[in-house]
Amino acid sequence: MKDLKPGLKKITEIEDLRRVAERKVPRMFYDYVDSGSWTETTYRSNETDFDRIKLRQRVLVDMDNRSLATQMIGESVNMPVAIAPTGFTGMMWADGEIHAARAAEKFGVPFSLSTMSICSIEDIATHTSKPFWFQLYVMRDQDYMANLIQRAKDANCSALILTADLQVMGQRHKDIKNGLSAPPKPTLTNIINLMTKPQWCMNMLGTKRRSFGNIVGHAKGVEDLSSLSSWTEEQFDPRLSWDDVARIKDMWGGKLIIKGIMEPEDAIMAARSGADALVVSNHGGRQLDGALSSISALSDIVQAVHAENSDIEVWLDSGIRSGQDVLKAISLGAKGTMIGRAFLYGLGAYGEDGVRRALEIIYKECDISMAFCGHTDINKVTDDILVKGTYENLKVGRF
Numbered sequence: 001m002k003d004l005k006p007g008l009k010k011i012t013e014i015e016d017l018r019r020v021a022e023r024k025v026p027r028m029f030y031d032y033v034d035s036g037s038w039t040e041t042t043y044r045s046n047e048t049d050f051d052r053i054k055l056r057q058r059v060l061v062d063m064d065n066r067s068l069a070t071q072m073i074g075e076s077v078n079m080p081v082a083i084a085p086t087g088f089t090g091m092m093w094a095d096g097e098i099h100a101a102r103a104a105e106k107f108g109v110p111f112s113l114s115t116m117s118i119c120s121i122e123d124i125a126t127h128t129s130k131p132f133w134f135q136l137y138v139m140r141d142q143d144y145m146a147n148l149i150q151r152a153k154d155a156n157c158s159a160l161i162l163t164a165d166l167q168v169m170g171q172r173h174k175d176i177k178n179g180l181s182a183p184p185k186p187t188l189t190n191i192i193n194l195m196t197k198p199q200w201c202m203n204m205l206g207t208k209r210r211s212f213g214n215i216v217g218h219a220k221g222v223e224d225l226s227s228l229s230s231w232t233e234e235q236f237d238p239r240l241s242w243d244d245v246a247r248i249k250d251m252w253g254g255k256l257i258i259k260g261i262m263e264p265e266d267a268i269m270a271a272r273s274g275a276d277a278l279v280v281s282n283h284g285g286r287q288l289d290g291a292l293s294s295i296s297a298l299s300d301i302v303q304a305v306h307a308e309n310s311d312i313e314v315w316l317d318s319g320i321r322s323g324q325d326v327l328k329a330i331s332l333g334a335k336g337t338m339i340g341r342a343f344l345y346g347l348g349a350y351g352e353d354g355v356r357r358a359l360e361i362i363y364k365e366c367d368i369s370m371a372f373c374g375h376t377d378i379n380k381v382t383d384d385i386l387v388k389g390t391y392e393n394l395k396v397g398r399f
């Protein structure tokens with residue numbers, strides 16, 4: 001890999017990337033990323049609950065030859081971290097999904113493309129050389145759905161992520177107040193704000209990808225922006241059920257990941273559905289405000305799946321801002337993790353280089369923390385690295 005640009009060496013934690021992104025990205029898109037639903041209680045506890053889990057420092061153990069390499073649904077990964085699917089990503093940085101997918105490919109971790117991405121499935125396939133994952137939102141328009149799944153197959157996507165927690169949308173106050181749209185509407189507030197983001201504007205002028213690439217021109221009656229917003233509002237299918245999971249699994253015919261599981265009962269349903277992985281996730285605190293943090297939901301789900309004798313993999317996302325968070329999730333039984341905001345901050349700050357920096361930061365933090373805890377192989381890490389009681393305390397009152 002080529003050397004980092006000199007300025008990026010001073011970027012040492014995800015928070016640095018967040019601060020730069022906040023400066024460079026237009027307000028409505030930065031707010032879209034850096035917010036949760038309603039009071040943002042769950043959004044905040046996703047992060048703070050990780051901090052409450054303490055690690056046990058071990059010493060004088062041979063810490064040479066360490067490895068974070070493992071597998072997620074049978075795919076080799078350089079660390080147990082995948083890029084989560086996120087909508088509007090091409091508004092954080094022009095052609096953002098292409099930049100993030102390239103950074104992930106070079107780093108050796110999976111990239112997931114959202115249904116609500118700006119760059120299309122075909123754009124990502126053209127600009128990368130390894131298979132990526134496609135995330136599906138189930139829409140009412142059946143022809144559109146069948147076509148979308150076929151497009152993911154044609155693009156050689158190696159897994160389908162079915163997002164189970166967005167049949168209806170959580171309300172995010174800032175998006176309503178900002179009048180979020182892609183591209184932004186030419187209101188006075190937006191124009192004044194865009195004038196302070198010259199690099200973003202220049203980059204955007206250089207691309208044609210400024211609206212939802214998987215939808216415009218593909219969904220019936222959605223040829224332009226005015227038809228797009230009413231289409232998306234009507235289309236998310238609130239009737240989605242476990243029966244549909246079986247139908248979608250058959251249509252897809254490949255590896256399936258169900259994302260948005262927070263309760264053991266639902267984890268058991270996911271295991272019985274024959275999915276290859278489930279993601280313990282509350283959508284980064286963007287859906288049910290007042291839900292548990294995802295890390296506090298993890299171990300009960302791992303146990304439930306274990307009791308089922310299922311070989312479905314349990315992954316986790318929501319709240320990961322450091323490699324230590326990854327390590328804690330793995331120690332509690334997750335086989336993999338996904339990151340949303342951690343990579344989006346990098347993207348908004350420096351494009352592809354910023355996503356690469358985010359991945360490097362997380363890798364290094366995970367690797368060094370694992371060593372301090374006396375381990376050299378991520379596949380052998382267990383909850384013996386945690387100070388007893390510090391995780392259990394998060395779950396007081398759960399049952």
Ligand SMILES: Cc1cc2nc3c(=O)[nH]c(=O)nc-3n(C[C@H](O)[C@H](O)[C@H](O)COP(=O)(O)O)c2cc1C
Pocket residue numbers: 032033046084085086087114115116135163259281282283284285286317318319320338339340341342
């Ligand atoms: C800005 C943003 C957009 C998102 N869009 C989608 C999406 O289109 N599809 C999806 O399944 N999840 C989406 N998510 C949820 C992420 O896939 C993931 O669950 C979440 O970001 C994890 O939390 P974290 O951001 O704290 O890492 C989005 C999250 C963010 C922050």
